[in-house]
Amino acid sequence: MRTSPLTSVRWSSVLQQALVLALVAALFYWLIQNASANLSALGIASGFDFLDQRAGYAISFSLIDYTPDDTYLRAYWVGLLNTLLVSVLSIALATLLGVILGVLRVSDNWLLNRMSYLAVEFLRNVPLIVHLIWWYGLMLAMPRVRDAIDVFGVGFLSNRGLTVPWASQGGLVGWALLWSLLGIILGGWLMSRYRTRLPWKGFGPPLWPALLVGAVLLPLLVYAVSDAQWQWELPEAKGFGFRGGITLTPELMALWMALSFYSASYIAEIVRGAIQSVPRGQYEASRALGFSETRTMFQLIVPQAIYPMIPQVTSTYLNIIKNSSLGVVVGYMELVSATGGTTLNQTGQAIECIALVMATYCVFSLVTSLLMNFYNHRIGLRTH
Template identity: 45%
Template sequence: MKQPEQANTCTRSPAAPTRDAAFRPTSLVGSKTTRAWCYQILLAVLLVWFCGWLYNNVVENLQTQRITTGFGFLKQSAQFAIGETLIDYTPRDTYARAVLVGLLNTLYVTACGIVLATLLGFIAGLGRVSKNWLLVKLAEGYVELLRNVPVILQVIFWSVAIRNLPSPRAAIELGGAGYLTNRGLTFTVLQAHPGWLWAFWALLAALALNIVLSRLARRLRERQGRLLPVARLRVALIIALPLLAWWLGGAPHAIDRPELRGFNFRGGFTISPEFTALLLGIALYSSAFIAEIVRAGIQSVPKGQLEAARSLSLSPRHVIRHVIVPQAMRVMVPPLASQYVSLAKNSSIAVVVGYPELANISNTLMNQTGQALEAIAIMMVVYLIISSTTSLLMNIFNRYVAIKER
């Protein structure tokens, strides 16, 4: 019997890599990643070359005009007075101290403007979402009027309005608390005493304790579902702790009242017309945009969240505190940061009303020394630092108020 023929099985070895699949240097050169890196390196080289060319061109022009470069002039005597300062300054001080005075004035008006714009913006924003028809229309008119008028015109308007007020001899009395004149707002203040400083530090300590209590109550509510009644304790801390420090510091109560002497008031505290015009102009302008941010943030909260909160029998205060605000702040904080940065940069408009902030003093510095390049560089760096710091703080606050997913 014939045996069946065995099928011829051919075992093939693994195919050797073809020539096309082998590594070729040209494939590396022609890859998309390599081209992207080449474009970026070329752009960086061109940018460095342009900056070097621009620098050499500026240096040659300055040497042609016999203008020295560098920041050595900051050590020279300024020889000009500054009408409004937060630190001691005389014309014999250096240009560096004059720049410091301008920087502090810029920070001062920026901080006051942020606080005032935030308060007015939140009030107008809440009015925009109110159920009262008249309040809604008033808030809408406020927003539309202020945000559509250029900020520089608003600053000039307030400057002219303040200058047309009566003189100190015919001052407008504010119920015994102060006087309003074309020299500014003068009002009664407490006399300086160390006891007030102790009370201020005690207030800061009370605020820190309030934050700790608030976090403890929040943790207890999230973990055990219990509400810790800390509202009265927090109010008591804010009132009692500063009062205790004030009493231990000697209980100062002397009052510094303004009195008319000659052609102006002496004593009390006076807010200059230049500062008032600048503050009102930039704060009111920014408050209109903040009002729209607040309205958008509140309206972004889904109605189902509010209905669910009411179905749980939460009080209106708890609904606002634990439902509306956390979700609205997540929408509001990023555009608020942009408005705060814009407000800080708008403070440079002070040059049109004569308030001695950084841009105004730098302008005087350029006119006296001719160091325009250095003065502009100082302003650019300072405003960059202010804006970056404001953005950083708002980003930190944004991470704090952001809703954490579990």
Template identity: 55%
Template sequence: MKLTKGTLIDWGQQALLLITVMLLFWYLGTNASENIAKLGITTGFDFLDERAGYDISFSLIDYSHNDTYLKAYYVGVANTLLVSFLSIILATVIGFIIGVGRVSNNWMVSRLCRSYVEFVRNVPLVVQLVWWYAIFLSLPAVRNSIQLGDNIYLSNRGLAIPHLSFSGWGGYIFLALLASCCVAFCYRKMVIKKVQWVGFNPVLWPRLLAIVVSLPLLMVLMTLISGKVDYSTPALTGFNFQGGMIVIPELVALWIALSVYSASYIAEIVRGCIQSVAKGQHEAGKALGFNDSAIMWKLIVPQAIYPMVPQITSVYLNIIKNSSLGVVIGFMELVSSTGGTTLNNTGQAIECILIVMGTYCVFSLVTSLLMNWYNSHVAVGRK
């Protein structure tokens, strides 16, 4: 590349900006280090190996107050991922239904969907979260719990359901599921590459489903044969249920609030992207004899997905970050555990906040990476 005066000036400006930013961070870091030393505060991450000493009401992994702060961090991460994943799924489903309803020819459906969007989107998420939590707390007490089926009870303590435990093998089953998904992805890629040469169009989903299910199912069978499966059902003992698994109200309230609130934004994205598709596509579908439902789901929506993905990615990132509002109602996710109780117990504010910030950054980057990959996948044929 030929160096010109303009190029040298551009490089000089970028180098100057980079040096300025580095000096700023060096000054802030040095100043913070000196102030911490003057106050006699111990720094470092050694506190993670100390006994936590506090309980967590809901955890996907085994945890007790005798475990370390690092184990409490893992529990917070798992709870954050759980509520984020569930909220993303439910918000996407509700958002698509409401978004399609917004462009419906049915006047009543269109107006109801519009009312949902306008109301939910303009009420703060914290208010909705507290409202949903209050609803669950107003349910009957444990002794008067509502029986929804065999061994399923609903009360103000949460939803009591049967629990199936694989006695430490659950992690291996999850890893088997991930491995099966990777194998299915590679197999699909290989078949599609072959299709381009041969020209046949196979039905792949039964094969892919068999590949995904096979290895985890084999692990489950091995666990059953080894006799390491523990099945328990909830039973009322005293003032609470014993056995089974309790899905606490805090988790359900946070899940529903995040889903309902985020769905209003997804609905508007879906509506705008559907309306961006040329009207001639609908007329062409009518000319070919398709009904309105087939035109929408087989012709319009597939074309509208491509511009949806980048915008919906932002909503997904907001769901992950807004899961930190669980601290408002006492749900022990990442901010409540590491950024709250652990910070207060140890006084390691800088380290705890750095851990929380770094974790959310990783969550966001991984989510963006996956969505960008999906966006490039649906963009095939548009280049």
């Protein structure tokens, strides 16, 4: 006896989800219509037309050219890029520090084990905002410009921030990063296709060399065929400031360091737990084969521990992106400070500004989750 497709479990699930989606859409439509009617009754204009108006406020640090005469939309892009910058820098440094601390937490060296334990317990039990204020005070306590700390002869660290070399045409940096990202995607795709054609499917040369070659080679090829002129500007002290290069402001440095060290403590515990989840027989087998402790850890144990790390590390990365909004505490003009703060106060478009900020953070989180889930799928164990 054949059952009707409409009575099958699959169709029933689809219909239920469609009904819930329709109810949610109807609810949002009612909320938007109700808010629009109330705003009209109060004489408050709604919509995003205000983004084309003159912003009229300054932003101390921006990756793209910006002046107070630019529009609110331009200020939004500056805040978005500032949020993206501090998030990427914090994720990179937090991952590096977290892996180091996590590996030391399982070290047989008693001193290193205890020191990493104390560091992790201290960092994760102090509120993030306290980390932020402490780092900001430390940056302001740095020497003046004339007594700035020389950083390997190419940069300067002072109470104005960290000044490092930068391209004479700042816009080229953005294009270089874009082509590097495309090169990483292309290199990974080509290597994946090559590995699937091998007799031992799924195995073969490691993936990271192809990613590195793509990230470097594609930007160089584009630069070679274009008429762009890339020149580095080395910073030099002039009067009460620096000429040339780019200065990472104390606000940016404080937020970067606070997010990195605070999040590194959580990543360290994730790494420790994942390493300890690897069966002890793996250690015994490596010792029987004569492997050193370092080789055992980084060539046998850590590769097996990466898979259970990914979901928890993804959550930490998402927290870093969302916690970047604390830049408002020290005056770092990221997305919340710019669009969700100054723009909102000047225009009175609270619903639009907050909706724009929420949508942007949602996109950041979804893209991060997508990339991490893709990586998790690529390294996952195959049962077929």
